[in-house]
Amino acid sequence: MRPIPDMRPRKFGDIMRIAIAQDENRVSEHFGHCQGYAIFDVEDSIIYRRDDLPNPGHEPGRLPVFLAEHGVNLIIAGGMGPRAVELFNANGIQVLLGVSGNTDYVAQDYIAGRLSPGKSSCHHEDGGECDGHQ
Numbered sequence: 001m002r003p004i005p006d007m008r009p010r011k012f013g014d015i016m017r018i019a020i021a022q023d024e025n026r027v028s029e030h031f032g033h034c035q036g037y038a039i040f041d042v043e044d045s046i047i048y049r050r051d052d053l054p055n056p057g058h059e060p061g062r063l064p065v066f067l068a069e070h071g072v073n074l075i076i077a078g079g080m081g082p083r084a085v086e087l088f089n090a091n092g093i094q095v096l097l098g099v100s101g102n103t104d105y106v107a108q109d110y111i112a113g114r115l116s117p118g119k120s121s122c123h124h125e126d127g128g129e130c131d132g133h134q
Contacts, residue, residue: 029078
């Protein structure tokens, strides 16, 4: 099991922004083809704001930059390919995959340290495609 990136606020005044790839109110199986992103602003381990950000469209390499421009520190999704993970990390965004469930509960569970990620629902073999996408 991979370690969970622990970016939870540590001290008074710590602020973070979590994006969860979503379809309806559930974590999307693939971040790039989701309907949008639930954006949670967290301070001192308390969610103080939630916004929904529509997906601007899947264009290779664009979504990590797009979410970085929106101040995201962590992306949570069911899955994504290894190149996308590299691009998120290069943009200063941690990645947590293999997650499913209601987006609000997932955000709360992450902040409380109760989130158990699994395997990515997106599997790319040797740089290939995953269900028709990269």
